[in-house]
Amino acid sequence: MPVAPTLVTVRQGHRLAIRRPRTDGVPLLLLHGFPCTSLIWSHTLGPLAEAGFDVVAPDLRGYGDSDFAPDAFYDFAAFDSDLVGLFDALGWDRVVVAGHDLGAMVAIDLANRHPDRVDRLVILDDSMPDLPDAFAAAGIPPGRPKPAVYDYQRRQGRHADELVAELNTPERRQRYIAEFFGHRMWCPPDAFDEADLALLTEPYADADRLRASFADYEVVMGTRPLSSPELIDRPVRQPTLMLIGRDQVTLGEHIEERSAIAFPEVVGPFWVSGAGHFLPWEKPTVVHRAIRSFCGDLLVS
Numbered sequence: 001m002p003v004a005p006t007l008v009t010v011r012q013g014h015r016l017a018i019r020r021p022r023t024d025g026v027p028l029l030l031l032h033g034f035p036c037t038s039l040i041w042s043h044t045l046g047p048l049a050e051a052g053f054d055v056v057a058p059d060l061r062g063y064g065d066s067d068f069a070p071d072a073f074y075d076f077a078a079f080d081s082d083l084v085g086l087f088d089a090l091g092w093d094r095v096v097v098a099g100h101d102l103g104a105m106v107a108i109d110l111a112n113r114h115p116d117r118v119d120r121l122v123i124l125d126d127s128m129p130d131l132p133d134a135f136a137a138a139g140i141p142p143g144r145p146k147p148a149v150y151d152y153q154r155r156q157g158r159h160a161d162e163l164v165a166e167l168n169t170p171e172r173r174q175r176y177i178a179e180f181f182g183h184r185m186w187c188p189p190d191a192f193d194e195a196d197l198a199l200l201t202e203p204y205a206d207a208d209r210l211r212a213s214f215a216d217y218e219v220v221m222g223t224r225p226l227s228s229p230e231l232i233d234r235p236v237r238q239p240t241l242m243l244i245g246r247d248q249v250t251l252g253e254h255i256e257e258r259s260a261i262a263f264p265e266v267v268g269p270f271w272v273s274g275a276g277h278f279l280p281w282e283k284p285t286v287v288h289r290a291i292r293s294f295c296g297d298l299l300v301s
Contacts, residue, residue: 002042002199003057005065010085017065018058018086021045025054026298027092028291029083032057033101034213035177036278037064037203040100043284051292052299053096058086060106062212064203074215076109077228084114096295098122100280102216111238112231119298121240122291124279126255126269128262129232138261140254150250152184157221160214170205177201177210185249187276196281235264241294242268245275245282267294 005017019038028048030041038057048055059066061082062074069078083106087095096119099107104127111118112129132142155163167173178201181192192200204210218224240263244255252258259266270290275282292299 002039003045005038005059007065008086008089010082010089012070014061014070014082014085015067016058016061016082016086018056019045020054020056021049022054025049025052026295027087027090027095028053028055028295029086029095029097030055030057030280031083031097031099031103031106032060032063033099033103034216035180035204036101036200039064039200039203040278040280042281044280044288047284047288048291051288053291053295054090054092056086056090058083060103062215063209068208068212069215071227073227074212074224075219075226075228076106076230076232077113077226079106080110080113083110084117087117093117094119096120096122096291096298098124098291099127100124101127101277105232108236109231111236112234115237118238120238120295121236121263122294123240123242123263124244124287125277126242126244126252126259128259129235131233131235131258131262134235134261135254135258138257140257140261143252143254153217153220156214157217157219158223160211160218163214164207164211167207167210173207173210174198174201174205177204181278185276187245187278187282188247188274191276191278191282200281235262237264239265239267239294241290242266242270243272243279243287243290244269245272245277245279247274248276250277 003019007015038059041057061069097107104123178197
């Protein structure tokens with residue numbers, strides 16, 4: 001059974017729902033992406049707690065059981081403000097941050113925006129800072145668009161209200177989210193069974209939750225204002241571990257070359273065979289053992 005969520009006030013009455021199996025150890029934050037919630041970490045929370053981490057998986061604002069944005073912002077700086085408030089509420093000083101999908105980009109921004117609070121990063125896909133000039137100077141060609149893969153971005157980012165109106169029942173909303181675990185080929189076939197899909201898509205049965213999850217795509221498409229400029233235009237200086245599932249269609253190109261520039265202290269990237277985009281669920285043993293090894297010095301101390 002998943003660890004039950006609890007609500008923590010992070011600032012001015014605004015609350016995040018968190019899953020936290022223990023309350024002592026090395027601070028470790030696990031950040032989900034789309035189309036997930038903190039439930040995607042269900043198979044890693046226990047082993048990481050047993051390894052000695054005070055591990056916390058929050059629902060980002062608007063997702064899962066967390067409060068909706070009190071200021072209507074769903075950009076990296078807004079997510080970061082919640083997370084720093086969470087650190088303070090938990091009494092955490094410096095934190096190891098692991099992120100996946102949107103959560104990986106939030107982690108990157110958090111590391112650059114609050115370098116004094118982030119000890120190191122774990123990135124569980126090919127997310128990285130956007131450094132076109134540095135990549136070009138290294139002879140790395142720009143990435144090619146994949147319109148057939150990213151068609152959903154345009155609808156969610158430019159026509160979010162119309163899309164939510166079409167998905168006008170809980171069943172339709174859950175079926176839409178389930179597509180990302182299925183025929184969109186973000187992961188190998190049958191990586192998720194019907195029980196998995198029922199659990200992971202249930203938070204999106206609510207129309208307001210689904211609508212809030214589209215806000216990040218509005219930011220990407222420039223149709224929603226930012227609370228503050230994004231800080232993903234510079235390398236991440238903290239030590240960074242990268243794990244990437246081989247079997248997904250969303251992967252970029254020249255990942256090794258780009259990651260060496262984007263993360264000067266990178267370990268990896270390591271390619272995980274038999275896994276796609278959802279490493280925390282598909283390969284939880286690989287993930288928790290990799291994090292444990294990467295942070296072994298912290299666990300000993």
